[in-house]
Amino acid sequence: MLSKRLINKKPSVVARVALGMLPFIATLIVYMWFSDIRLEANPNDKLMPSFSTMGDTMNRMAFVPSKRSGEYLLLVDTLASLNRLLLGVFISALIGLTFGILNGAIPLMRAKLSPYVTALSLIPPMAILPILFIVFGLGEVSKVMLIVIGITPFLIRDLQARTLELPREQLIKAQTIGANSWQVIVRVILPQIMPRLLVAVRLSLGTAWLFLIAAEAIASTEGLGYRIFLVRRYLSMDVILPYVVWIALLAFLLDWLLRELSSRLYPWFQAQSGDKP
Amino acid sequence: MSYISIKKLWKSYGGNIVLEHVNASVGKGEFITIVGTSGCGKTTFLNMLLGTESASKGEILLEGALIPDEPNEDRGIVFQKYSVFPHLTALQNLMIPKELESAKLLCKVFGAKRKTIAAVAREMLAMVGLEQAADRYPHELSGGMQQRLAIAQALMKRPKILLLDEPFGALDPGIRKDMHKLILDIWKKTQINVFMITHDIKEGFHLGTRLWVFDKVRHDPDAPNAYGATITYDIPLGKCDAQIYNEIDTSLEQSRKELDILETTL
Ligand SMILES: Nc1ncnc2c1ncn2[C@@H]1O[C@H](COP(=O)(O)OP(=O)(O)O)[C@@H](O)[C@H]1O
Ligand SMILES: [Mg+2]
Numbered sequence: 001m002l003s004k005r006l007i008n009k010k011p012s013v014v015a016r017v018a019l020g021m022l023p024f025i026a027t028l029i030v031y032m033w034f035s036d037i038r039l040e041a042n043p044n045d046k047l048m049p050s051f052s053t054m055g056d057t058m059n060r061m062a063f064v065p066s067k068r069s070g071e072y073l074l075l076v077d078t079l080a081s082l083n084r085l086l087l088g089v090f091i092s093a094l095i096g097l098t099f100g101i102l103n104g105a106i107p108l109m110r111a112k113l114s115p116y117v118t119a120l121s122l123i124p125p126m127a128i129l130p131i132l133f134i135v136f137g138l139g140e141v142s143k144v145m146l147i148v149i150g151i152t153p154f155l156i157r158d159l160q161a162r163t164l165e166l167p168r169e170q171l172i173k174a175q176t177i178g179a180n181s182w183q184v185i186v187r188v189i190l191p192q193i194m195p196r197l198l199v200a201v202r203l204s205l206g207t208a209w210l211f212l213i214a215a216e217a218i219a220s221t222e223g224l225g226y227r228i229f230l231v232r233r234y235l236s237m238d239v240i241l242p243y244v245v246w247i248a249l250l251a252f253l254l255d256w257l258l259r260e261l262s263s264r265l266y267p268w269f270q271a272q273s274g275d276k277p
Numbered sequence: 278m279s280y281i282s283i284k285k286l287w288k289s290y291g292g293n294i295v296l297e298h299v300n301a302s303v304g305k306g307e308f309i310t311i312v313g314t315s316g317c318g319k320t321t322f323l324n325m326l327l328g329t330e331s332a333s334k335g336e337i338l339l340e341g342a343l344i345p346d347e348p349n350e351d352r353g354i355v356f357q358k359y360s361v362f363p364h365l366t367a368l369q370n371l372m373i374p375k376e377l378e379s380a381k382l383l384c385k386v387f388g389a390k391r392k393t394i395a396a397v398a399r400e401m402l403a404m405v406g407l408e409q410a411a412d413r414y415p416h417e418l419s420g421g422m423q424q425r426l427a428i429a430q431a432l433m434k435r436p437k438i439l440l441l442d443e444p445f446g447a448l449d450p451g452i453r454k455d456m457h458k459l460i461l462d463i464w465k466k467t468q469i470n471v472f473m474i475t476h477d478i479k480e481g482f483h484l485g486t487r488l489w490v491f492d493k494v495r496h497d498p499d500a501p502n503a504y505g506a507t508i509t510y511d512i513p514l515g516k517c518d519a520q521i522y523n524e525i526d527t528s529l530e531q532s533r534k535e536l537d538i539l540e541t542t543l
Contacts, residue, residue: 167359169356169358169359169360170359170362172327172329172348172354173354173356173360173361173362173430173431174362175347175348175349176327176348176349176350176352176353176354176431176434176436177350177353177373177374177377177430177431177433177434178349178350178374178377178378178434179377180381182382182384183377183381183384186384187373187376187377187384187385188362191364192362192363192364266364267414268363268364268414268415268416269364271414271416271417272363272416
């Protein structure tokens with residue numbers, strides 16, 4: 001058989017899973033190896049705890065009520081963080097959808113708002129975190145606001161671009177079947193932008209996590225980011241490392257959920273965009 | 278009085294004169310096919326009828342009144358592609374015109390009203406031979422089926438004029454034959470005014486009651502954009518013969534050559 005070009009070679013399902021797992025397994029093995037070496041030299045070494053130490057610690061965090069508050073810390077942290085993250089992303093998505101579509105669909109609106117959004121998006125959100133703390137206090141609002149400020153400009157600009165990309169033929173066609181501006185937006189633009197919103201949200205989730213953890217690190221009493229920065233003082237790598245993996249897992253799950261949601265709700269979009277997992 | 282009058286129509290983009298001196302008068306129910314070399318301004322002309330482009334000079338009258346410079350229900354359109362909504366099934370694509378009519382704010386109808394609208398839409402689907410494909414999305418339809426759907430959708434609001442811009446240009450010859458039959462059937466049934474652009478002169482002759490050839494009358498080899506195209510042949514069909522066909526073909530040869538030169542120098 002002739003050998004195909006590299007760009008045309010596709011792995012089989014089994015090979016794909018195996019190839020996908022390989023780097024993970026390799027990382028684990030390398031970690032275990034170095035951890036063993038360090039622990040052999042110094043059994044009290046905290047930098048690279050063994051898997052059993054991490055297992056014990058996480059067991060305690062997840063399933064044993066904390067002595068001080070009687071709460072299950074991993075659960076409390078996870079719920080607090082997810083709550084902030086989802087609220088922030090949801091508000092951003094709503095604002096992004098509204099202004100993205102309005103800017104994209106209405107030239108008069110775009111002329112007024114587009115430069116403003118561009119200017120806003122140039123401000124580094126972390127630089128205004130102190131302002132948020134001063135204005136909204138150290139409570140939940142500031143943390144959610146940081147996420148909103150962090151990802152909304154991207155969402156608006158991305159969805160504006162996606163709206164402008166819709167074929168002009170469709171907007172003309174809609175007018176010839178009697179649609180007014182409102183109807184074009186509601187029946188032609190909005191439903192076609194929805195799956196694109198999900199794509200944009202998936203892209204912005206990483207940034208949202210970044211701002212969440214930053215806000216939690218600075219002022220909080222619970223949350224995944226708060227915990228990591230709290231135990232850093234005691235060099236508790238046995239908490240930090242599993243927490244980081246847990247955050248990554250949550251991020252992966254959220255991404256997967258959004259992708260599933262998109263292919264369930266918008267089967268036509270998958271076919272159109274050729275979006276494959 | 279004529280149904281549509283085109284009076285001293287000019288169109289230019291900056292220094293590029295696309296159309297000049299276009300004069301014509303069209304009776305009710307005429308089926309006009311338009312041919313011409315690529316880039317000579319056929320689409321531009323159709324867009325002016327549609328209302329997405331405005332004339333630089335001159336005017337187009339529909340039933341004695343200036344044709345609105347914004348698309349509306351009077352003029353249905355079928356493009357070569359992107360004519361139907363990809364997020365709606367075939368049936369939904371035909372329901373949306375009536376839905377928008379009866380739900381100005383909500384944009385969607387429910388209950389008994391929805392059933393009535395669906396029934397009308399199904400009738401139309403059957404007329405264009407798509408009853409089996411009611412619940413399929415456009416991406417699940419072949420190119421020919423998509424164009425059938427697009428034609429049906431354009432007719433839902435009973436427009437006065439149907440505009441077709443190379444609607445079958447991307448289809449296989451066999452399928453194109455079926456489409457010709459469909460469009461002629463529809464035209465005979467509704468007596469709607471049709472303007473259809475085609476790059477296939479044979480198609481232009483086969484369909485319609487009248488053939489227009491768009492071409493430049495004056496040529497300036499040093500400034501290809503100095504003169505625009507106009508209607509050089511306006512032939513009532515049915516009585517056309519091989520001689521006229523050959524005459525048009527040779528007349529377009531000059532413009533084609535010029536286009537080739539332009540393309541090779543670009
Ligand atoms: N929006 C526009 N701006 C500038 N030039 C245009 C525009 N639309 C069309 N043209 C020019 O007008 C000429 C005719 O185009 P078109 O009507 O699309 O030709 P046809 O449909 O006959 O192939 C072309 O030279 C094209 O470059
Ligand atoms: Mg064209």
